[in-house]
Amino acid sequence: MAEVINSIIASVNFSERTFWISFASITFNPLWWNIVARYEYKTHFITKLVGGNPYYGCYVLALAIFSLGILRDYLYKNAIENQPVFSELDTPIVKTIASTLSTAGIVFVLSSMYALGVTGTYLGDYFGILMDARVTSFPFNILEDPMYYGSTMIFLGTALWYASPTGILLTIWAFICYLIALRFEGPFTASIYEKRDRERKAKKH
Numbered sequence: 001m002a003e004v005i006n007s008i009i010a011s012v013n014f015s016e017r018t019f020w021i022s023f024a025s026i027t028f029n030p031l032w033w034n035i036v037a038r039y040e041y042k043t044h045f046i047t048k049l050v051g052g053n054p055y056y057g058c059y060v061l062a063l064a065i066f067s068l069g070i071l072r073d074y075l076y077k078n079a080i081e082n083q084p085v086f087s088e089l090d091t092p093i094v095k096t097i098a099s100t101l102s103t104a105g106i107v108f109v110l111s112s113m114y115a116l117g118v119t120g121t122y123l124g125d126y127f128g129i130l131m132d133a134r135v136t137s138f139p140f141n142i143l144e145d146p147m148y149y150g151s152t153m154i155f156l157g158t159a160l161w162y163a164s165p166t167g168i169l170l171t172i173w174a175f176i177c178y179l180i181a182l183r184f185e186g187p188f189t190a191s192i193y194e195k196r197d198r199e200r201k202a203k204k205h
Helices: 002-010 017-043 045-049 054-081 092-121 146-161 165-204
Strands: none
Touching: 002 165, 017 045, 017 054, 017 165, 045 054, 054 092, 054 146, 054 165, 092 146, 146 165
16 A cells, blocks of 8 residues: 555656646635635624625625635646656546546535535525524435535546546545544534524523
């Protein structure tokens, strides 16, 4: 295993500018939306900019996050195209695994968005748009955070399809960034709902 990892790393051209641009984009996105969403929660600055409607504010943030995601994917693909191919991965079996991973990842991402809706997907909680109950239907009955895991699967599927060690390395970094983001998002979102529940109980008494 260590030899494979070393071979993959050795195949990456770290002097290639597109690699670092993709790396920066992958790092920036979850960091940015967490900072912006928390600032919105504390100050409602986006909501105020759109006339005080939290739904419009959430849609603005959703559009920004979605657009940055498209840009990130483009930069990721561009980085792959400007890097060497790892010939050992360029086989029919690997391509089958790649297409399976990508398909499963797309299913997880799209079904998550369908189950949560726009506001549930794009941090509506931070705008005060809270769900009545926790979503437990597919794909949340399979994975705790299907959006992040699905995105990672798409990244990895793309890397394997193009036999790209650069793609694999960037996928690992993307997954690390997602795990870090979850350590901040999970507890903070839970605290929002705990506050809502306390306020509901207080009104009953």
